[in-house]
Amino acid sequence: MKKYLNHLIILLLSFTFWSCQAEVRRPEVQIIPLPASMTNMEGTFAISSGTKILINSDSPEMHKVTANLCRYLENFYEIKNKITFSGASEKNSIFIKLNTRLSISKEAYNLTVSPKGIMLEAPSPSGLFYGIQTLLQLMPPIKQKLSEVVLPSVEIKDTPRFAWRGLHLDVGRHFMPKEFVLKYLDYMALHKFNTFHWHLTEDQGWRVEIKKYPKLTEVGSIRKETLVGHYGSKSYDGTPVGGFYTQEDIKEVVAYAADRFITVVPEIEMPGHSLGALTAYPELGCTGGPYEVATTWGVFDDVYCAGKEETYTFLQDVLTELLPLFPGEYFHIGGDECPKTRWQKCPTCKQKMKDEGLRSEHELQSYFVQRMEKFLNENGKKLIGWDEILEGGLAPNAAVMSWRGEQGGIAAAKQHHNVVMTPGEFCYLDHYQADPKTEPLAIGGFLTLKKVYSYEPVPPSLTEDESKYVLGAQGNVWTEYMKSPEQVEYMVFPRAAALAEVVWSPKGPKDYDNFKNRLVKLTKIYDLLGINYCKAEFK
Numbered sequence: 437m438k439k440y441l442n443h444l445i446i447l448l449l450s451f452t453f454w455s456c457q458a459e460v461r462r463p464e465v466q467i468i469p470l471p472a473s474m475t476n477m478e479g480t481f482a483i484s485s486g487t488k489i490l491i492n493s494d495s496p497e498m499h500k501v502t503a504n505l506c507r508y509l510e511n512f513y514e515i516k517n518k519i520t521f522s523g524a525s526e527k528n529s530i531f532i533k534l535n536t537r538l539s540i541s542k543e544a545y546n547l548t549v550s551p552k553g554i555m556l557e558a559p560s561p562s563g564l565f566y567g568i569q570t571l572l573q574l575m576p577p578i579k580q581k582l583s584e585v586v587l588p589s590v591e592i593k594d595t596p597r598f599a600w601r602g603l604h605l606d607v608g609r610h611f612m613p614k615e616f617v618l619k620y621l622d623y624m625a626l627h628k629f630n631t632f633h634w635h636l637t638e639d640q641g642w643r644v645e646i647k648k649y650p651k652l653t654e655v656g657s658i659r660k661e662t663l664v665g666h667y668g669s670k671s672y673d674g675t676p677v678g679g680f681y682t683q684e685d686i687k688e689v690v691a692y693a694a695d696r697f698i699t700v701v702p703e704i705e706m707p708g709h710s711l712g713a714l715t716a717y718p719e720l721g722c723t724g725g726p727y728e729v730a731t732t733w734g735v736f737d738d739v740y741c742a743g744k745e746e747t748y749t750f751l752q753d754v755l756t757e758l759l760p761l762f763p764g765e766y767f768h769i770g771g772d773e774c775p776k777t778r779w780q781k782c783p784t785c786k787q788k789m790k791d792e793g794l795r796s797e798h799e800l801q802s803y804f805v806q807r808m809e810k811f812l813n814e815n816g817k818k819l820i821g822w823d824e825i826l827e828g829g830l831a832p833n834a835a836v837m838s839w840r841g842e843q844g845g846i847a848a849a850k851q852h853h854n855v856v857m858t859p860g861e862f863c864y865l866d867h868y869q870a871d872p873k874t875e876p877l878a879i880g881g882f883l884t885l886k887k888v889y890s891y892e893p894v895p896p897s898l899t900e901d902e903s904k905y906v907l908g909a910q911g912n913v914w915t916e917y918m919k920s921p922e923q924v925e926y927m928v929f930p931r932a933a934a935l936a937e938v939v940w941s942p943k944g945p946k947d948y949d950n951f952k953n954r955l956v957k958l959t960k961i962y963d964l965l966g967i968n969y970c971k972a973e974f975k
């Protein structure tokens with residue numbers, strides 16, 4: 437009996453040793469955002485320079501999608517692969533198959549890694565692109581010359597939950613160089629975000645070239661100095677801040693985004709947050725100025741005059757130059773935080789209200805937004821604005837971005853208008869993410885990684901039919917307290933990873949600890965890419 441026991445122990449020990457070895461050889465699968473369905477399988481597949489990349493369609497889009505994979509393999513592991521046109525899979529290959537007859541959603545994909553090879557299939561290039569983003573996360577997060585890259589066998593069937601998976605960037609408060617905007621788009625792609633909301637104009641600076649109105653950038657993009665510390669401080673830094681994008685820059689950014697299946701939604705703020713423009717063209721305000729590009733934060737009484745026809749002509753001219761640069765379906769007109777103080781006293785505004793039968797200044801704002809909507813619709817675009825555009829009556833086809841909680845979004849969805857959820861409590865990435873005592877100065881608030889992860893964009897008060905109007909959610913990045921790209925990265929990551937999972941992965945019970953485990957690998961990728969992320973959750 438004792439003899440057998442010894443045998444049994446030896447057998448058990450060797451089995452444990454063997455399975456540990458297998459464990460070491462088969463890397464863990466840690467993907468963010470979590471795919472809709474995933475089955476781990478036995479074994480691995482090794483990509484080497486002998487692995488062929490096969491594509492079944494020779495279109496430029498397919499080459500762009502595939503280039504993304506090749507670039508990664510070459511940059512990180514110095515592995516170069518041959519791309520070959522082929523209708524069928526082969527041994528030791530990565531087969532990237534566009535299959536338009538596949539009845540899954542446009543951005544969905546199926547990915548199988550097995551000891552025989554890799555098969556990625558999707559009905560559109562965007563699905564293939566997301567499949568490749570997943571494939572990249574299956575690779576080891578190191579930058580090192582390798583003869584082969586070992587991937588765990590896995591079967592993934594993935595599809596996004598929401599169509600609008602957004603990240604925003606305010607370049608009005610602090611201008612961010614074009615080179616950083618391009619990086620931001622790369623980081624978005626890694627997380628499968630597909631909408632970049634570019635907030636281009638503000639009280640503190642107008643940031644886009646408009647050929648018909650050169651003073652917008654010559655004058656309106658420069659503020660003489662900036663408030664030091666929190667609102668209420670009397671101290672200023674004495675340093676001028678400027679910066680703007682030329683229309684050529686815009687084209688470059690939009691094309692770069694398109695290569696990553698990201699739509700750029702520009703925002704030109706109106707009727708409020710417009711001191712940059714008013715300083716350049718004071719005749720567009722109710723009092724006629726003079727105005728000054730703001731040096732502090734908050735909400736200002738001086739806004740576009742809603743009574744003057746010149747205001748509408750000016751804004752339509754601005755949009756006429758910008759619309760051809762942005763191929764997406766939505767154009768954001770702001771609409772938030774517009775005090776009615778000047779309008780109440782302005783004879784031109786009062787006259788306009790009388791002429792149009794408007795009973796309140798809120799109705800005057802609604803009239804303003806409706807005129808802009810009509811113009812946008814006539815030019816083939818849809819209007820989106822912050823939830824204040826509900827006040828005084830929503831424009832007929834407008835979509836609403838709900839930021840003051842979810843109430844605006846709920847009201848709009850109940851009126852069968854499209855909605856993007858960005859409530860401050862869950863989506864404001866400018867808020868503190870850890871103890872303010874140990875964090876760099878931020879605007880305020882408190883939004884932890886865990887809280888972002890807990891967000892559910894469809895409020896329970898909506899019926900199933902009304903829920904369909906919730907296009908998705910977005911993280912907002914207001915840059916009052918972010919002076920540099922590094923600071924933007926610090927505030928955005930890793931909270932954007934939590935949000936990516938909110939908007940991509942299926943609804944259902946969420947396991948935060950599991951997410952945090954997977955985040956370890958993603959942060960190693962951040963390290964490789966040089967992203968300056970916040971480590972408060974990893975201490």
Ligand code: TNX
Pocket residue numbers: 772773822839864866879914915916
């Ligand atoms: C509110 S969100 C604003 C922004 C500020 C932000 C700071 C919104 C539509 N307006 O102008 O930058 O709060 O968190």
